Amino acid sequence: xxxxxxxxxxxxxxxxxxxVYETKFEGxxxxxxxxxxxxxxxxxxFVWPLFREYGYEPQLTQQLGEYVLVAKPIYNxxxxxxxxxxxxxxxxxxSTLYAGSMWYYIPDPLSNPLxxxxxxxxxxxxxxxxAVHELGxxxxxxxYHVDATLPYFIPMPTFIGTLGALIRIRGxxxxxxxxxxxxxxxxxxxxxxxxxxxAIGLSLDPISVxxxxxxxTPGVFAVEFGYPILxxxxxxxxxxxxxxxxxxxxxxxxxxGYSDPSMAFNPVVFGGWVGMFVTFLNxxxxxxxxxxxxxxxxxxxxxxxxxxxxxxxxxxxAAFLYYFGEKFFTANVSSAVSMWLFWGILTLFLAxxxxxxxxxxxxxxxKRKALGISIFLIGFLCFTPIPLQILG
Numbered sequence: 001x002x003x004x005x006x007x008x009x010x011x012x013x014x015x016x017x018x019x020v021y022e023t024k025f026e027g028x029x030x031x032x033x034x035x036x037x038x039x040x041x042x043x044x045x046f047v048w049p050l051f052r053e054y055g056y057e058p059q060l061t062q063q064l065g066e067y068v069l070v071a072k073p074i075y076n077x078x079x080x081x082x083x084x085x086x087x088x089x090x091x092x093x094x095s096t097l098y099a100g101s102m103w104y105y106i107p108d109p110l111s112n113p114l115x116x117x118x119x120x121x122x123x124x125x126x127x128x129x130x131a132v133h134e135l136g137x138x139x140x141x142x143x144y145h146v147d148a149t150l151p152y153f154i155p156m157p158t159f160i161g162t163l164g165a166l167i168r169i170r171g172x173x174x175x176x177x178x179x180x181x182x183x184x185x186x187x188x189x190x191x192x193x194x195x196x197x198x199a200i201g202l203s204l205d206p207i208s209v210x211x212x213x214x215x216x217t218p219g220v221f222a223v224e225f226g227y228p229i230l231x232x233x234x235x236x237x238x239x240x241x242x243x244x245x246x247x248x249x250x251x252x253x254x255x256x257g258y259s260d261p262s263m264a265f266n267p268v269v270f271g272g273w274v275g276m277f278v279t280f281l282n283x284x285x286x287x288x289x290x291x292x293x294x295x296x297x298x299x300x301x302x303x304x305x306x307x308x309x310x311x312x313x314x315x316x317x318a319a320f321l322y323y324f325g326e327k328f329f330t331a332n333v334s335s336a337v338s339m340w341l342f343w344g345i346l347t348l349f350l351a352x353x354x355x356x357x358x359x360x361x362x363x364x365x366x367k368r369k370a371l372g373i374s375i376f377l378i379g380f381l382c383f384t385p386i387p388l389q390i391l392g
Contacts, residue, residue, distance in 0.1 A: 019035045044060055283376060284310055298369060
């Protein structure tokens with residue numbers, strides 16, 4: 001057996017679970033080649049506190065058929081500048097400004113790129129909700145000394161200019177409590193931002209619709225959004241002392257596009273709608289979604305049983321809308337059917353891909369259990385069966 005590295009824990013401290021026969025150094029990392037004497041999770045559960053005490057984060061992998069225990073320094077490695085995150089963030093700013101130009105009725109914005117700046121309130125609202133959500137995860141990850149990246153924003157030429165944002169958790173999560181706290185921090189932070197932006201948007205003056213915008217204009221279409229219960233509650237509160245069109249938004253009669261001949265509600269409102277839609281989707285209790293982390297913290301390994309029901313619920317919702325949607329909602333439900341079918345398939349794969357697994361499996365305290373149940377109930381207030389319909 002080779003000698004133990006001077007900077008890592010002695011071999012005899014973990015030889016009962018992993019017998020080392022070779023060590024190498026790659027930069028500041030220590031590579032242990034050896035024979036596992038237990039299952040992978042039991043090995044990590046055993047060695048994790050030992051390596052953390054010496055300032056390393058252990059990972060057990062396989063390389064060309066050999067088991068390898070990789071110990072990376074936790075604090076000594078200089079942080080790399082997040083170039084990729086920065087470039088994606090800039091690209092998302094541009095894509096949301098371009099998407100916002102549609103809601104501000106800016107004709108041919110590419111011929112005058114500076115005109116895109118008129119859509120900055122829309123871009124700030126959408127990016128702000130997503131950023132606050134992800135930074136909630138990031139901050140709590142750092143609190144528990146779990147290695148996590150800054151948010152990756154995903155630019156995309158959609159109605160909102162983005163497919164969202166995410167962070168990568170690269171280190172082990174020590175306990176179910178830490179997993180729960182990291183998972184729930186994003187939805188709580190994002191909901192607070194969503195409520196604030198929705199209230200601000202409903203309090204702002206509506207914007208004027210240019211005379212050239214009507215149903216006969218080439219390329220002009222209308223999108224009607226379904227408003228969740230939480231949105232309606234905020235609209236009621238703000239509508240009593242806000243803009244006159246708040247009630248129209250509440251009732252779903254105001255459409256973004258050409259709904260009103262002269263006025264449309266302020267596009268900042270859409271940032272709040274996006275926040276609620278993203279919150280509901282993220283709180284689906286399955287796999288690596290926030291709801292999956294929260295449920296895993298609440299129920300431990302029993303979470304998989306509950307999560308198996310989620311794809312069936314979404315497929316059932318799509319089927320109900322397909323057969324009965326137009327009768328019950330008097331709306332064009334084709335977009336909603338496609339959306340819930342897509343999410344049914346996605347959650348089916350997410351459920352099969354597994355869950356984050358903490359090192360220790362101790363149960364949560366009563367306060368966290370109550371908070372977990374509450375956040376799922378609030379998440380339901382962000383649900384609407386027909387999120388949007390394209391009218392023409």
